[in-house]
Amino acid sequence: SQKIEQNSEALNIQEGKTATLTCNYTNYSPAYLQWYRQDPGRGPVFLLLIRENEKEKRKERLKVTFDTTLKQSLFHITASQPADSATYLCALDLRNAGNMLTFGGGTRLMVKP
Amino acid sequence: NAGVTQTPKFRVLKTGQSMTLLCAQDMNHEYMYWYRQDPGMGLRLIHYSVGEGTTAKGEVPDGYNVSRLKKQNFLLGLESAAPSQTSVYFCASSWVLNTEAFFGQGTRLTVV
Numbered sequence: 508s509q510k511i512e513q514n515s516e517a518l519n520i521q522e523g524k525t526a527t528l529t530c531n532y533t534n535y536s537p538a539y540l541q542w543y544r545q546d547p548g549r550g551p552v553f554l555l556l557i558r559e560n561e562k563e564k565r566k567e568r569l570k571v572t573f574d575t576t577l578k579q580s581l582f583h584i585t586a587s588q589p590a591d592s593a594t595y596l597c598a599l600d601l602r603n604a605g606n607m608l609t610f611g612g613g614t615r616l617m618v619k620p
Numbered sequence: 621n622a623g624v625t626q627t628p629k630f631r632v633l634k635t636g637q638s639m640t641l642l643c644a645q646d647m648n649h650e651y652m653y654w655y656r657q658d659p660g661m662g663l664r665l666i667h668y669s670v671g672e673g674t675t676a677k678g679e680v681p682d683g684y685n686v687s688r689l690k691k692q693n694f695l696l697g698l699e700s701a702a703p704s705q706t707s708v709y710f711c712a713s714s715w716v717l718n719t720e721a722f723f724g725q726g727t728r729l730t731v732v
Contacts (some may be wrong), residue, residue, distance in 0.1 A: 515660075519683070521694050539718070539719055541719065541720070542720075547724070549726070550624075550712070550723030550724050550726050551663070551710070551712075551721075551723050552723055553720045553721060553722070554717055556720060588668060596662070596663070598650065598721075600718040607665050607668075607670075607678055607679060607718070608653065608665065608718040608719075608721065609665070609679070610655075610662050610663040610664075611662060612660065612661070612662035613662060614659075
């Protein structure tokens, strides 16, 4: 069965540094890969989408890469700020597995001032 | 523009009771989803809808039913609640299937 892996341990970094989060998946070839942000007690908020034929996507301080050979996506936040502290979820559109939008368990990012 | 609104925000049920969770979206989205989120399990899809009057099962549909009688509303029903259904439930909607989903604020359900 398909599996999406995100580092379950919290990532602690210093303000101003670049945070890099990893999303690995197995078995399937998603049409899209997405990243969401979730704050405590709130629903996830969409950040970025990258297609299978795209290598990299940027939005302000955010950058996502998508390596379909390695079955991996990296999510970067440059010049990180304490306000970036949240849980970040990756999600795959598994169109060849029942059309489901499937989420990883998320990685908690803590940016210290 | 409210986006996606879930009702209620909190609920405590006794085992065997039934209830309906309401999700309403005002963005004219075609697609709607119900997820549950549990510690260590992430978000898991319960049911989804690709349009008014159509629904489909997700990853964990057992014990739940859904209806989409109006485009803007997606209802999640628990006919006989069980403690295993204690969770936070999220509704979401999107323009395109499985992309850029907008989520509600969640419903925290406890079954005792």
